[in-house]
Amino acid sequence: MATEKNRILAVIDPTRTEQWALRKALAIANSRDDLNVSAYLCVHSDAKCDDPDQLQSVELERHRLWLDTMLEEFADRDVAIDSQVEWSRDWREAICAAGAADDVVLVTKRASGRQTSLASSDRQLIRKLGRALLLVKHEPKDEVRKILIAVDFNAEDESHKALNEAIMSLGTRMRGTVKDTELHVISAYPSSDSFVHPPDVAKALDIDRSHAHVRRGSAADIIPDVAKELEADLVIVGNVGRGGLSGITIGNTAEKILSDIPTDVLVLVREEVKAEAAA
Numbered sequence: 001m002a003t004e005k006n007r008i009l010a011v012i013d014p015t016r017t018e019q020w021a022l023r024k025a026l027a028i029a030n031s032r033d034d035l036n037v038s039a040y041l042c043v044h045s046d047a048k049c050d051d052p053d054q055l056q057s058v059e060l061e062r063h064r065l066w067l068d069t070m071l072e073e074f075a076d077r078d079v080a081i082d083s084q085v086e087w088s089r090d091w092r093e094a095i096c097a098a099g100a101a102d103d104v105v106l107v108t109k110r111a112s113g114r115q116t117s118l119a120s121s122d123r124q125l126i127r128k129l130g131r132a133l134l135l136v137k138h139e140p141k142d143e144v145r146k147i148l149i150a151v152d153f154n155a156e157d158e159s160h161k162a163l164n165e166a167i168m169s170l171g172t173r174m175r176g177t178v179k180d181t182e183l184h185v186i187s188a189y190p191s192s193d194s195f196v197h198p199p200d201v202a203k204a205l206d207i208d209r210s211h212a213h214v215r216r217g218s219a220a221d222i223i224p225d226v227a228k229e230l231e232a233d234l235v236i237v238g239n240v241g242r243g244g245l246s247g248i249t250i251g252n253t254a255e256k257i258l259s260d261i262p263t264d265v266l267v268l269v270r271e272e273v274k275a276e277a278a279a
Contacts, residue, residue, distance in 0.1 A: 004034045005080075009099050011109040011276060012041040012067060019070070021108040023140040024264060028106070028174060029079040031144065031181060032050065035105075036080040040098050041067050042091040056087050092125050099131045106266075111135040126267055132236070134266040135258070148184045148232040150223045152198040153204075154207075161239040167268055168205055171236055184211045184230055188222040218275055224260035236266045 005026045010025035021041055029035040043063045064085045071081055088094035099107045107129060112119035126133055137159055149171035151164050175183045185205055195214070202212035215222045226277075227235045237257055258265055 001184055004103070005034050006103050006105045007036050007038050007101070008097075009038050009040050009104050010103075010105045011095060012039050012045060012202050013110055014041060014063065014066075016110070018134040018139065019213060020110045020138075021134075022074075024134065024136045025106075025108045026077055026081070027140055027144055028108075028231065030077070032173075033177075036082070038098075039067060039071060039081060039083045040095065041083070041085045042088050042090050043085065044087060044091075044093040046105045052193060060085055060087055082217075090237050092121065092128065096128045096130070099129055104131060106132050106134060108134045108136060111137045126269065130269070132266055132268045134264060136264050137261075138263060140264075141165065144174070144181055144233045146182045146184060146230055146232045147175055147236065148186060148223075148227055148230055149236040150186050150188075150219065150238070152199075152219070153187045153201060154189060154194045163268070167238045170207065170266075170268060174234070174236075182211060182212060183207050184226075184232065186213045186215070186226045187216065188219040189216055190218075191216070211256055220256040220260070223257050224262070227261050227263055231261055231265055234264050234266060237261075238268045 008025040008029055010019070010022040012019055012022060019039075022037070025037045029037050041063055043059055045059050064083065067083045067085060071083060074081060084098065084126045086094055086098070093109065095109075098104070108120070109125070112121050122135060146228060149167050151167055152160060153164070155161050155164055171183055171185070175181045183205065185201055185207065187201055189195055195216075198212040199209055201214060202209045205212075213226050215226070223235070223237065226232075234253060258267065
């Protein structure tokens with residue numbers, strides 16, 4: 001019996017011809033044998049008419065035809081792609097609902113705004129999504145050659161420890177079975193008392209010693225610097241959510257990291273559950 005595959009939900013932007021989120025999803029899935037891709041398009045129209053239901057039906061069908069035609073370009077790929085078109089006034093809420101499906105393990109979306117900023121729409125999506133979100137900041141390559149994960153090896157509380165484990169697991173899974181894909185890890189430490197030995201970092205992830213980067217300084221500065229030096233194709237960072245929110249707000253460390261990283265960034269959020277804290 002064939003194993004049921006999980007999905008990457010690639011958000012389609014109907015205002016653009018180049019669909020970076022879809023191409024990034026395909027590049028990731030191409031290195032794995034357990035992932036399919038869903039091209040997700042949310043549409044809506046405020047046009048006034050006598051029959052709103054008819055308008056919705058016509059617009060949905062028009063966008064389905066457009067999406068199916070666009071997907072023909074990728075028909076020769078080894079990755080299975082399906083299309084999903086929905087009608088909603090609030091595209092962020094619609095993406096969150098679609099991403100909540102049990103078999104969706106990752107949502108990819110082209111980053112809004114400038115490359116060196118985090119648009120308010122993306123901040124809101126991070127807060128509400130509850131899934132790993134990959135913000136695509138530049139035109140994707142066909143292959144993911146270098147993945148950089150940011151891990152805090154000085155974490156002491158259980159929420160951050162669990163987040164570290166999730167980040168390391170995700171990085172390993174996204175590397176897949178492609179031998180040419182390099183997995184790097186960066187761990188920033190504030191003082192000499194909190195130094196972590198690179199061989200220990202490498203051992204924890206079963207990677208080459210040269211791929212374990214440990215530097216003194218602020219994570220907000222160190223992580224973007226290393227991402228630029230390595231010319232990483234993908235950076236994975238984590239954030240512990242508090243009170244149902246990811247805690248990413250203007251001016252904090254997570255905001256600066258997400259804004260300063262020039263390449264694609266995957267945000268993994270671990271919600272801090274009250275019951276866990278009480279235990």
